[in-house]
Amino acid sequence: MSGTGDTPDKDPDKDNVRSDWEGRAPYWDRWADAIAELADRMNQPLLEAVGITSGQRVLDLASGAGEPALTIARRVGATGSVTATDLVPAMLAGARRRATAAGLSNLAFDIADMEALPYPARSFDAVTCRFGIMFVPEPSRALSEARRVLMEGGRAGFMVWGPIEDTTAMHAVREAGLAVLGPDLRQAAAMPFRLGVPGTLTRLFTAAGFSRVEEREIRFAPEIPSDRPFWRPMLDMTFGPHLAQASDAVKGKIEQGIRERLEPYRDGAVYRLRVHVRIGLGTSD
Numbered sequence: 144m145s146g147t148g149d150t151p152d153k154d155p156d157k158d159n160v161r162s163d164w165e166g167r168a169p170y171w172d173r174w175a176d177a178i179a180e181l182a183d184r185m186n187q188p189l190l191e192a193v194g195i196t197s198g199q200r201v202l203d204l205a206s207g208a209g210e211p212a213l214t215i216a217r218r219v220g221a222t223g224s225v226t227a228t229d230l231v232p233a234m235l236a237g238a239r240r241r242a243t244a245a246g247l248s249n250l251a252f253d254i255a256d257m258e259a260l261p262y263p264a265r266s267f268d269a270v271t272c273r274f275g276i277m278f279v280p281e282p283s284r285a286l287s288e289a290r291r292v293l294m295e296g297g298r299a300g301f302m303v304w305g306p307i308e309d310t311t312a313m314h315a316v317r318e319a320g321l322a323v324l325g326p327d328l329r330q331a332a333a334m335p336f337r338l339g340v341p342g343t344l345t346r347l348f349t350a351a352g353f354s355r356v357e358e359r360e361i362r363f364a365p366e367i368p369s370d371r372p373f374w375r376p377m378l379d380m381t382f383g384p385h386l387a388q389a390s391d392a393v394k395g396k397i398e399q400g401i402r403e404r405l406e407p408y409r410d411g412a413v414y415r416l417r418v419h420v421r422i423g424l425g426t427s428d
Contacts, residue, residue, distance in 0.1 A: 174380060203270075
């Protein structure tokens with residue numbers, strides 16, 4: 144994979160990915176409840192596309208701080224079940240706590256590598272993954288594993304970010320952070336967008352042997368009050384371990400840079416922003 148500034152120069156190394164997410168886990172846990180509304184806006188198109196219904200056995204990959212696994216658990220109900228997985232134990236700690244607080248007894252948690260799933264073939268009715276496969280060294284291998292564990296006729300849905308320039312707030316946060324914290328972080332900061340070029344998911348699902356392959360484009364145009372520092376969860380979840388070591392002056396410079404980069408999207412009292420995500424879908428025969 145060749146780099147263009149918004150695409151990593153090389154595929155991720157699993158040990159580095161694990162270490163990175165171990166450092167970021169507390170920040171994702173900290174902000175999970177604050178971004179619940181945004182998370183649900185992402186969850187619903189994915190779950191509808193996969194066709195999650197009552198009574199299903201669902202495997203959710205890269206569940207992180209809990210979503211969409213918790214939402215799926217509510218949807219499949221008492222007759223269904225959800226297995227929430229993540230490569231990093233610390234990422235699932237908050238998910239376990241939220242599941243307990245919500246009284247969800249149909250949700251189990253496993254530490255699992257999506258490139259080598261610890262489940263027998265034909266174990267699940269559906270597989271979901273929201274914003275996780277971009278960090279996998281071999282996405283095609285992860286998709287082949289998803290197909291293996293699906294029941295015949297089972298559906299898989301993987302959501303990724305589109306090109307970063309189409310998601311304006313994340314672009315502003317990333318560029319402002321890199322401008323201050325340094326270009327050494329650019330490789331990692333580009334990783335969430337490495338599968339966002341239209342057609343990439345279609346190619347990967349097809350190569351993994353799925354049938355009824357489909358790729359959907361989802362776009363939002365949120366309007367957010369311009370007096371609200373709405374970017375702070377995003378900033379923390381992207382650069383949290385680095386910001387923890389930064390001075391107040393450095394943090395202030397990054398926030399000023401974000402404001403400057405968002406200014407072209409200001410319309411009076413609101414920012415008019417753009418969000419672009421893509422969903423890859425396939426059926427296991």
